[in-house]
Amino acid sequence: MDFGDITKIKPTGASRQTAQQDKLGYQGVAASHAMAQTDEKRMRNYKTIIQSVAQKYKIDAALIAAIISRESRAGNTIKDTGGFGDYDPVRKAYNAFGLMQVDINPNGGNHSAVGTWDSKEHLDQATGYLIDFIGKFQTDFSQWKKEEQLMGGIAAYNIGNLRVRSYPHVDVNTTGGDYANDVVARAQWYKKNGYP
Numbered sequence: 017m018d019f020g021d022i023t024k025i026k027p028t029g030a031s032r033q034t035a036q037q038d039k040l041g042y043q044g045v046a047a048s049h050a051m052a053q054t055d056e057k058r059m060r061n062y063k064t065i066i067q068s069v070a071q072k073y074k075i076d077a078a079l080i081a082a083i084i085s086r087e088s089r090a091g092n093t094i095k096d097t098g099g100f101g102d103y104d105p106v107r108k109a110y111n112a113f114g115l116m117q118v119d120i121n122p123n124g125g126n127h128s129a130v131g132t133w134d135s136k137e138h139l140d141q142a143t144g145y146l147i148d149f150i151g152k153f154q155t156d157f158s159q160w161k162k163e164e165q166l167m168g169g170i171a172a173y174n175i176g177n178l179r180v181r182s183y184p185h186v187d188v189n190t191t192g193g194d195y196a197n198d199v200v201a202r203a204q205w206y207k208k209n210g211y212p
Contacts (some may be wrong), residue, residue, distance in 0.1 A: 017074065017147070017150075017154075018152065018162055019074075019075055019076075019147075019150055019161070019162065019166050019169075020161070020162030020163040020164075020165065020166040022076055022078065022079060022112055022163075022166070022200055022203045022204060023204060023207065024163050025163050025167065025200050025204075026087075027045060027048070027090050027165070027196075027197040027198070027200040027201040027204070028044060028045070028194065028197040028201075029043065029044040029045035029046070029047055029048040029049075029194070029197055029198055029201040030043055030045075030048045030051065030192070030194055030198040031043055031049040031192045031193050031194035031196075031198070032200065033192045033193070033194075034047070034051075034192040034198055035047035035051075037051070037089075038050065038051055039100075044201075045201045045204075047160040048197075048198050048201030048205065049201065049202070049204075049205040050203045051085065051089075052081075052082065052085050052205040052206055052209075053205065054058075054088075055084075055085040055089050055090040055092070055207075055212020056059040056206075056209065057088035057089050058081065058089070058091055058092055059081055059084065059085065059090045059206075061091070061113065062081075062084065062090070062091075062136075062139075063081075063210070063211070065135070065136040065139055066080045066081055066084070067211075068136060069136060069139045069140050069143050070143075072140070073143050073144070073147055075146075076203060076207065076212075077141065077206075077211040077212060078203040078204070078205075078207035078211040078212070079140065079146075079170075079199070079200075079203045079208035080116070080118075080139065080143055080211075081202075081203070081206040082199045082200070082202035082205075082206055082212075083142070083146070083170075083173065083199055083201035084115045084116055085202050085206075086195070086198060086199050086202060087101070087112070087115065087116050087117035088101060088114070088115050088116070088117055090115070091115055091133070091134055094114075094115075094133060097110070098111055098133065099113055099114050099115075099129075099132065099134065099138075100108045100112070100133075101113070102117065103198070104121070107121075109121075109196065111124060111152060113129040113133060113138075114129065114131075114133040114134070114135075114138040114139075114141075114142060115133060115134055115138060115139065115142075116138065116139060116142035116143070116146075116153065117142075118130075118141060118142050118145065124168060124176075125145075126175070127141070127145070127170050140164050145173065146169065146170070146173050147154065147169075149168075149170075149173050149177055150165060150168075150169030150170075151168070151169075151174035152164055152172065152177045153165040153166075153168035153169050153172070153177070153180075156177075157183075160183055162190065164183045164184075167183065167186050167196045167197075167200065168180050168183065168196075169183075170186075170195065170196040170200065171186040171187055171190050171195055171196040173195075174190045174191055174195040174196075175189050175190050175191075175195070191197065
């Protein structure tokens with residue numbers, strides 16, 4: 017499957033809200049790149065399994081790394097919770113699991129956690145979901161360019177495909193209002209820095 021070329025996308029990068037995670041006084045692509053770079057040392061722990069899963073699915077390793085950076089800051093935000101994240105105080109339970117934060121909320125994605133939070137099995141599961149979302153956009157929005165379908169699939173990984181309905185406004189409903197644009201900007205940084 018041809019997923020499009022992340023280097024051909026001109027993302028807007030991280031929103032001010034997302035950039036605040038690192039207390040950055042700026043937003044946009046520069047903020048996304050700074051956050052990706054902050055996570056790079058931790059990301060090295062997973063580079064081998066990222067590359068293995070990327071090769072299996074024929075998808076950019078940089079894109080997997082970028083989602084790991086966005087979702088768990090390369091494990092930094094979840095290592096003390098056994099890999100669980102996105103705590104819901106109403107349900108008194110976590111909504112997501114693993115480096116790529118697969119949605120385990122019964123009212124959301126309702127997926128089962130596969131493998132340990134930092135395992136190849138987890139990355140395999142999560143990347144499979146990402147590819148399924150991209151495939152939905154390739155089918156449902158066949159008039160979109162491959163890169164636009166890729167952006168839709170990335171946004172859907174965050175909020176589900178039914179909440180992404182138009183391009184270039186794929187991030188209207190995503191966390192921070194920037195999910196796909198931030199992930200692609202981070203992926204572009206990782207692609208230039210060791211994750212082909």
